Amino acid sequence: MSELVVDLSEVCKTYRNGTLEVPALRGVTLGVRRGEYVAIMGPSGSGKSTLMNILGCLDTITSGRYLLDGEDVAELDEEELSVIRNQRIGFIFQQFNLLPALSAWRNVELPLCYAGVSRAERKQRAIQSLERVGLGSRIGHRPGELSGGQQQRVAVARALVGDPALILADEPTGNLDSVSTADVLALIDELHAAGRTIIVITHEAEVADRAERIVHVRDGLVYDDAGVLASGALA
Amino acid sequence: MKVWETLAVAAGAVRLNRVRSLLTVLGIMIGIASVSLTVGLGQGAQNQVREQINALGSNLLIVSPGSSTSGGVRGGFGSATTLARADAEALADPSVAPSIGAVAPVATMQQVITYGEQTWTSSVVAATPDWQTVRSRTLAGGRFLTDADLADLGKVVVLGSSTAEELLGGRNPVGAEVQINATTFTVIGVLGASGSSSSATSDDDVVIMPWTTASTTVGTSATTLSSIYLQATDSGALSAAYQQADSALLTLHGISSSDDADFTITSQESIVEAATATDRTLTVLLGGIAGISLLVGGIGVMNIMLVSVSERIREIGLRKALGAAPRLIRRQFLMEAGILGLAGGILGLGIAALGAWLLPKLISQPVTMSLWASAGALVVAVGIGLIAGVYPATRAARLAPIDALRRE
Numbered sequence: 001m002s003e004l005v006v007d008l009s010e011v012c013k014t015y016r017n018g019t020l021e022v023p024a025l026r027g028v029t030l031g032v033r034r035g036e037y038v039a040i041m042g043p044s045g046s047g048k049s050t051l052m053n054i055l056g057c058l059d060t061i062t063s064g065r066y067l068l069d070g071e072d073v074a075e076l077d078e079e080e081l082s083v084i085r086n087q088r089i090g091f092i093f094q095q096f097n098l099l100p101a102l103s104a105w106r107n108v109e110l111p112l113c114y115a116g117v118s119r120a121e122r123k124q125r126a127i128q129s130l131e132r133v134g135l136g137s138r139i140g141h142r143p144g145e146l147s148g149g150q151q152q153r154v155a156v157a158r159a160l161v162g163d164p165a166l167i168l169a170d171e172p173t174g175n176l177d178s179v180s181t182a183d184v185l186a187l188i189d190e191l192h193a194a195g196r197t198i199i200v201i202t203h204e205a206e207v208a209d210r211a212e213r214i215v216h217v218r219d220g221l222v223y224d225d226a227g228v229l230a231s232g233a234l235a
Numbered sequence: 236m237k238v239w240e241t242l243a244v245a246a247g248a249v250r251l252n253r254v255r256s257l258l259t260v261l262g263i264m265i266g267i268a269s270v271s272l273t274v275g276l277g278q279g280a281q282n283q284v285r286e287q288i289n290a291l292g293s294n295l296l297i298v299s300p301g302s303s304t305s306g307g308v309r310g311g312f313g314s315a316t317t318l319a320r321a322d323a324e325a326l327a328d329p330s331v332a333p334s335i336g337a338v339a340p341v342a343t344m345q346q347v348i349t350y351g352e353q354t355w356t357s358s359v360v361a362a363t364p365d366w367q368t369v370r371s372r373t374l375a376g377g378r379f380l381t382d383a384d385l386a387d388l389g390k391v392v393v394l395g396s397s398t399a400e401e402l403l404g405g406r407n408p409v410g411a412e413v414q415i416n417a418t419t420f421t422v423i424g425v426l427g428a429s430g431s432s433s434s435a436t437s438d439d440d441v442v443i444m445p446w447t448t449a450s451t452t453v454g455t456s457a458t459t460l461s462s463i464y465l466q467a468t469d470s471g472a473l474s475a476a477y478q479q480a481d482s483a484l485l486t487l488h489g490i491s492s493s494d495d496a497d498f499t500i501t502s503q504e505s506i507v508e509a510a511t512a513t514d515r516t517l518t519v520l521l522g523g524i525a526g527i528s529l530l531v532g533g534i535g536v537m538n539i540m541l542v543s544v545s546e547r548i549r550e551i552g553l554r555k556a557l558g559a560a561p562r563l564i565r566r567q568f569l570m571e572a573g574i575l576g577l578a579g580g581i582l583g584l585g586i587a588a589l590g591a592w593l594l595p596k597l598i599s600q601p602v603t604m605s606l607w608a609s610a611g612a613l614v615v616a617v618g619i620g621l622i623a624g625v626y627p628a629t630r631a632a633r634l635a636p637i638d639a640l641r642r643e
Contacts, residue, residue: 058556058637079560086558093640097553101251113240114558158557 004067005165005197006032006055011064013050024050026220027064032166032199037192039208040201042217049170051217052201056089056168057081069165086114090159094171096151098143104130104154105139111162129157133187149180156187160196167191169200173207185210241563245570248543249578259539260579262532263619267583267612269525272590274608277518279601284510288503290429290438294336294470295369296477298322298463298484299499317497318460320446322487326465332479334472339369339464340446342455348442349414350402357398359415359442361449369466370438377409377424384423385445390452393424395441418452420444473502532579533619540572540627551631552639561632568628569621576620580613587612 013025024047032038042048053059054066057073060081066073069088076084090111091097098107108126117125130139133153143151152172159167169188173181189210192198200211208214216223249256300318323340326332342361347354360366367379375396384391392413399408399422411422429438450457467476477500484498485491544551551564587609591602 053637056556058640059635079562082555082558082560085556091556093553095549097549097556097640099550099553101247110554111557114554114560114563116237162558 003033004031005034005036005069006030006199007065007067008054009065011054011066012062013047013054013059014062023220025054025061028220028222030215030222032197034165034197035192035195037188037198037210037212038200039211039214040199040217041203041205041208041214043203046217047220048201048203048217050220051222052168052170055166055199056091057085082114086111087162088165090162090164090167092152092155092159092167092169092172094174096143096148096155096175098151098154098158100143103140103142104135104146104157107143107154108158108161111158115162125161126157129161130154132160133157147180148176149183152176152180152184153187156184156191160191165197167196167198169198171202172200173202173204181206238566241566242570242574245567246574248547248567248571249574252543255539256575256578259536260532260575260582262535263529263576263579263616264532264583264586266525266529266532267580267616268586268590269528270522271584271587271604271608271612272594272602273521273525274518275587275591275602275604276594276600277514277522278603278605278608279595280514281511282603283601284514285507288507288510294467294473294476295503296465296467296473296480297501298326298465298480299501300460300462301497301499317488318463320458320460322484323460323463325483325487326463326480331483332476334468334475334479335465336468337365337369337466339363339366339466340460341366341462341464342446342449342459343461344449344453344455346415346442346453348398348402350411353402355398355401357395357440357442359444359449359453359455361446361453361455362443363446366443366464369464372429373427375425375427376407377422379424380443380445385447388448388451389445390418390420390448391423391444392420393426393443394422395426395439395443396428397439398442399425401440415442416453473504477502529615529619533576533623536572536575536579536620537623537627539575540568540624541630543571544568544627544631547631548634548639551634552636552641555634555636556640564634565628565632568631569624572620572624572628573617574620576617576623577613579620580616583616584609584612 008028008030011025011028012023015022015024028047028051040048040051050059054061057068057076061074064074068084071084071088073081073084099110102110105123105126108129109122112122112125127136127139130136133156135150135153135157138146138150143154146154152175159169172188173184176184185207188198188200198211200207202208213224298318320340323338326335327338329335339362344359344361345356346359347356362380363385364380364382366372367374374393377393379393380391383389392415394402394408402408402413403411408422408425412419413422414420426439426441426443444453446455446457449455465476465480467473480500481493481496484500485493485496488497490496554564555561588604591604594600594602
């Protein structure tokens with residue numbers, strides 16, 4: 001097992017808009033250690049979302065190298081990427097992204113369905129995961145019957161259930177009131193304390209301050225806390 | 236993810252939008268129902284004709300006078316008087332026509348029959364004892380004509396079942412005395428029902444009497460015939476019997492070319508074919524028109540599947556982010572379309588079954604719904620659903636997860 005869960009070196013991402021080439025990332029080098037809690041901050045248009053998509057294997061890089069948990073994911077096709085997403089990454093979205101027709105535990109078991117886990121084990125692990133986020137009494141509720149904070153906790157349970165190497169949270173509190181925000185941030189702190197590797201993408205200082213390390217993205221480049229351009233060396 | 240799990244997800248999506256799913260499958264439902272009913276009606280009509288014709292007898296050839304095209308003028312079917320009793324006697328000779336087993340020359344005439352106060356007009360058939368064998372008829376009671384009846388000019392008749400019913404009501408006809416053309420006849424037997432009682436020219440409304448008696452008492456011709464029924468020795472000998480009868484009659488009538496023949500030989504098979512060919516053409520035509528509604532139904536399914544894909548872009552993106560491979564997404568939407576097709580097919584067959592039960596009561600036309608045709612209809616319905624699903628499912632599978640997730 002590699003010490004670095006995320007290992008980006010000289011990663012570039014260029015979007016092609018007709019004949020116009022739009023660079024979104026212009027050589028990002030970033031390492032995240034196992035068990036680390038990193039916040040990625042940046043204004044809109046900075047390349048923050050692109051970075052998040054690349055970290056989550058939702059998008060491919062134009063050049064450079066990306067090792068996720070020691071595996072080079074630059075060369076993988078869509079079919080192989082889906083396996084990586086399924087087994088290495090747990091997503092937490094701003095919009096929660098729960099399926100409204102499914103009960104809480106059915107939502108949580110989804111990643112395990114695609115991993116080919118047996119039905120009995122899926123249900124057991126989904127319920128364990130929901131208990132872990134304090135929703136053991138609401139396993140049969142549908143998203144519509146839960147508050148925003150509770151829905152985000154279901155999403156956290158879903159991110160945890162596959163035991164991924166990396167938990168990637170994209171503005172996890174962007175749609176929550178202050179009470180629920182504190183609630184979800186406390187939960188993420190707990191996960192970090194339990195040894196999880198967490199990357200949070202946010203523009204709120206309140207959220208970023210909880211992390212061990214803050215990485216700033218500006219104009220497609222990454223700067224560390226001190227405002228120094230991150231180089232090949234670890235920050 | 237196992238196939239049946241994907242199937243459950245797809246079925247869940249169909250169930251979630253019940254009203255829309257029902258409206259979506261309406262086209263396929265109507266298409267399957269109309270195709271099944273059209274084919275069923277066509278089959279029913281063909282079976283009916285086949286039954287009526289088979290009721291004529293087995294391995295049967297019918298020689299009719301006329302229908303010649305002498306001098307380019309085609310005589311009316313059965314209008315000529317060119318068939319003679321001598322022809323029938325010649326065909327009965329095994330050395331002339333070895334493949335012909337039995338010969339039944341027939342002359343018919345409409346006559347009024349009286350029993351007491353009761354009168355009834357029926358078709359008097361001047362026949363020979365072989366008539367019963369050749370026409371494959373059974374007796375419900377009494378006996379049939381014998382050679383002795385012919386030789387003695389016996390004043391005896393055998394009644395068809397509906398003739399007996401009309402004249403005598405419930406009474407036992409055997410032994411009863413009826414008047415035809417001022418002559419008294421004794422009823423010696425009653426024919427069993429032929430099985431095609433629904434046909435207009437009922438085989439059950441007949442009075443059979445010895446031809447010898449008929450020519451002297453009721454006025455049927457002693458020499459010319461309405462038709463000659465021939466029975467081949469077995470079903471394999473039917474075409475040989477046809478050839479032999481044709482050449483024998485041409486020789487007897489002194490005609491050199493069969494184009495000038497003054498008689499027509501028809502087989503059951505040719506009658507069945509002629510009678511069902513138009514039915515079949517009509518069935519294919521109507522079925523084709525009904526098939527167009529299936530096509531329209533398929534387009535409807537494709538349309539709604541496309542709507543469904545764009546509606547569920549976030550769901551697709553999420554499933555992909557959680558690790559669903561493109562082929563799983565494609566499978567999910569294909570199955571959804573297949574389920575819609577199947578549902579349309581089942582509903583359509585249900586309506587067709589209802590129609591098959593109701594239509595015969597309304598228009599007195601039999602509808603035959605075969606198991607195979609129904610199974611075929613279901614396969615077609617599922618197939619149409621799947622074909623209609625290919626494009627939407629492929630679009631869903633190709634969606635980039637980021638684009639899908641970003642959509643508000």
